Amino acid sequence: MKEDKPNFYEIVYKITKSIPKGKVTSYGRIAVLAGSPRAARAVGYALNALKKDQLQEVPWQRVINSQGRVSFKSDTTRAMLQRKLLESEGIDFQEEGKIDWKTFGWP
DNA sequence: ATCGTGACGAACG
């Protein structure tokens, strides 16, 4: 008997999908929930591997780094898209593009 | 099995 053991990716996607609208979380937080507190990098890697279909289902935009900022290099289309999507959900960005964990942090 | 890579995190100066 074999249990289908979900890959780390699947766990990440599942957790990401469970993020309620209007909230955000960090890679490290997801790593903890996924069972590997130090696998923040792997989490980012997993989200980077999202397929086009998943981009519509997985709210990857709600996942940011521990600094409360978007981690991309800054000019990428995805970074702007992320900010736009988050603002669209009611997330408020501070001066430097930072997000207040007290208000929008999840859990 | 080893190596390289990556949307990270924390610590250091």
Add this chain to the structure above:
DNA sequence: CCGTTCGCCACGA
């Protein structure tokens, strides 16, 4: 405050 450095984990070739 910033940039740098090291460590961590998982995946593909």
